[in-house]
Amino acid sequence: LNDWAGVAEALDAQRITVGGTLGINPLEITPPTDQAREQLGTDASPLTEKQERVSSFLANFFAQRGISLGDRRTTLEVAIEVAYRNAGITEDVTTHDRESPTLRDVIDxxxxxxxxxxxxTLRTAAEAEKLQADATWLIDQLRPFGPDGQFAHLGRQSEVDFAAADRIYLDLAQQEGRVGGRTTLVMQLLISLVYERAKQTDKEVVFVIDEARYVLRDAANLTFLETIFRHHRHHDLS
Incomplete structure (x- = not known):
């Protein structure tokens, strides 16, 4: 897996270690280019798409830990929606250049x-008890994203500036070919950031996976990749 390190250095590529401690924000959203907006159509919703990807990421997080999210997912989705709204990010794509909320904002x-x-509550006061119980459970389960948690770097703003480099090398060498758990989660986020980068440029974005079997043998990665590449044509990502 280290064979590409020399190539990356020769091409002056930004090198990011998968499984490292750089801040990566799962909720980061960026505005699409004008050309991409035209291709998406007037009824498209990049915000809804992003919220779905955040929910899928967290569902995978729970699955990796052997925890069933169940119908608590609805409460989690409400918290994600409110976090974006509190950040001033709406369906209007011109608001998508504002600072994105983080998982700690979701916990708030x-x-x-x-x-x-x-x-x-949506309709009745009877919902309140379940909402309160769900939220209490979710706060406890999302503890790893807190300042002192195992995934603290996934609870803050991104420190990876994909827009600053034309070539980026996502280095799996630290994992020695092991994909699962922490690595799977971080890989999903990095792939998501590549997608967000593709939204911001009119250039073609090429995403190459060497030794792809390590990534594709993980069911969670497969589902996530399917979601990403279902929309890739809108942003010239291949």
């Missing part, structure tokens, strides 16, 4: 749900 929303569940 869940805390607000615990404190005042009635403010988040």
């Amino acid at each position: 929303v869940l805390e607000a749900v615990v404190d005042d569940p009635d403010a988040f």
Whole structure:
């Protein structure tokens, strides 16, 4: 897996170690180019698409830990939606250049749900008890994304500037071919950031996976890749 290190250095590529400690924000969203907006159509919703990817990432996080999210996913999705709304990010793509919320912002929303569940009910007061219980459970389960948690670097703003480099090398050497758990989660996020980068440029973005069997043998990665590449044609990503 280290064979590409020399190539990356020769091409002056930005090198990112998969499994490292650089901040990577799962909720990061970027505005598409004008050309991409035209291709998407007037009824497209990049925000909804992003929220779905965040929910899928967290569902995979729970699955990797052997935990069933179940119908608590609805409460989690509400918290994600509110976190974006609190950040001033809406369906209007011109708001997508604002600072994205983080998972810690999502946890803050869940805390607000615990404190005042009635403010988040849809129809009846009977929903409040379940919302409060769900939010309490989710806060506990999302503890690894807190400042001192195992995935603390995934709970803050991204420190990876994909826009600053034309060539990027995602280095799996530290994992020695092992894909699963922490590596799977980080790989999904990095692939998502590549997708966000593709949205911001009119250039063709080529994503090459060497030794792809390590990534493709993981079911969670397969599902995530399928979601990403279902939309890749809109942003000239191959």
